[in-house]
Amino acid sequence: MTDSAALLDRRFTVAPMMDWTDRHCRAFHRVLTRRAVLYTEMAVDQALIHGDVPRLIGFDASEHPVAIQLGGSDPELLARASRIAESYGYLEINLNVGCPSDRVQSGKFGACLMREPELVRDCLIAMREAVSVPVTVKHRLGVDDQDPEKTLFGFVETVRESGVETFIVHARKAWLKGLSPKENRDVPPLDYELVRRLKAEQPDLEILLNGGLESLEHGLAERHGTDGIMLGRAAYHTPWTLAEVDTRLYGAASDPCATPFEAVEAYRHYVEAQLERGVKLHAITRHMLGLFAGRPGARKWRQALSERANRPGAGWQVLEDALDAVRPAAAE
Incomplete structure (x- = not known):
């Protein structure tokens, strides 16, 4: 045990x-x-x-x-x-x-x-x-x-x-x-x-x-x-x-993820495994809406997930597109 x-x-x-x-x-x-x-x-x-x-x-x-x-x-x-x-x-x-x-x-x-x-x-x-x-x-x-x-x-x-x-x-x-x-x-x-x-x-x-x-x-x-x-x-x-x-x-030597972008990528394996089991993407991404809170691109991130994660057949690409929507603002 x-x-x-x-x-x-x-x-x-x-x-x-x-x-x-x-x-x-x-x-x-x-x-x-x-x-x-x-x-x-x-x-x-x-x-x-x-x-x-x-x-x-x-x-x-x-x-x-x-x-x-x-x-x-x-x-x-x-x-x-x-x-x-x-x-x-x-x-x-x-x-x-x-x-x-x-x-x-x-x-x-x-x-x-x-x-x-x-x-x-x-x-x-x-x-x-x-x-x-x-x-x-x-x-x-x-x-x-x-x-x-x-x-x-x-x-x-x-x-x-x-x-x-x-x-x-x-x-x-x-x-x-x-x-x-x-x-x-x-x-x-x-x-x-x-x-x-x-x-x-x-x-x-x-x-x-x-x-x-x-x-x-x-x-x-x-x-x-x-x-x-x-x-x-x-x-x-x-x-x-x-x-x-x-x-x-x-007192860890470093944090698990350096950026929210890394965090999303680190979550990919879990997300894809759950999608294969029939879990709807929205059930997963609803917990991620605040990931960029207080950071550039936060509104675009929330909007992209809110509008697309509920659609029939929504998959990992929704998250990829949401990250692409955030990147220009994050780079400024």
């Missing part, structure tokens, strides 16, 4: 994001960084137990190191789902205690579990007993009228009784009443200092900082006093950000 602990250096991680961090997104991100730990979209425990597992959580070995996030609140079901995930080769199982969406709340999992730390503890115990890979938890500072000053420290104190040692803390409380998931990304205010205090009080735990980190620079500026950072939307919308991670976070 792969030594998970040796591969899971969580100094930098890419967040689990519903409808975004699917297998094609992760394969693309892996072209840009060899070292960052990548997380899947949340997979619901009962869906894995009763559904099409290869379709739901199948992945390419090139994505490693990759972790899976599970959603649920029944220890037995989560244990069964964890065993399935481990059998597929995931190096870490993460429990979602942070998502504020109505759909997640109706299933009694996600951020609403911040109110039930004993249940979270019991879920994690069951998960850890079911698998040999690390089990971790991603959570909020609190929810609704909870006082983060009390809730966060009490939650972690209880949950750590499970033996879990890695806590990924979204440094914002979630409002489950009256706010949409989108609004929950902006209010209430972030509190990175509270997460740093948690690490100071629990130095033997691995504490990762997540939430509202707008860029790699922002993450680097705020990571002091914690063990690592997790970027979400910034990594997705400006993926070239990831091309600096290996040198700046892990």
Whole structure:
């Protein structure tokens, strides 16, 4: 079995994001960084137990190191789902205690579990007993009228009784009443200092900082006093950000790709293999739209992919033509 602990250096991680961090997104991100730990979209425990597992959580070995996030609140079901995930080769199982969406709340999992730390503890115990890979938890500072000053420290104190040692803390409380998931990304205010205090009080735990980190620079500026950072939307919308991670976070001698053009070429083998399996080009390229964000030719790149990747029979040539559209602007 792969030594998970040796591969899971969580100094930098890419967040689990519903409808975004699917297998094609992760394969693309892996072209840009060899070292960052990548997380899947949340997979619901009962869906894995009763559904099409290869379709739901199948992945390419090139994505490693990759972790899976599970959603649920029944220890037995989560244990069964964890065993399935481990059998597929995931190096870490993460429990979602942070998502504020109505759909997640109706299933009694996600951020609403911040109110039930004993249940979270019991879920994690069951998960850890079911698998040999690390089990971790991603959570909020609190929810609704909870006082983060009390809730966060009490939650972690209880949950750590499970033996879990890695806590990924979204440094914002979630409002489950009256706010949409989108609004929950902006209010209430972030509190990175509270997460740093948690690490100071629990130095033997691995504490990762997540939430509202707008860029790699922002993450680097705020990571002091914690063990690592997790970027979400910034990594997705400006993926070239990831091309600096290996040198700046892990001390690698060089980055995997020197330019976005090299990154696209490095992704070619994966793209062509997926097209041969019948995957539509748009399902792959939708994750690449932000590759040139902030660089000359960004609009031409997005336009070329958006207009042509959805057409019947679209193939690798669409990407070649999109790069040709960018090159004049990039050369200026």
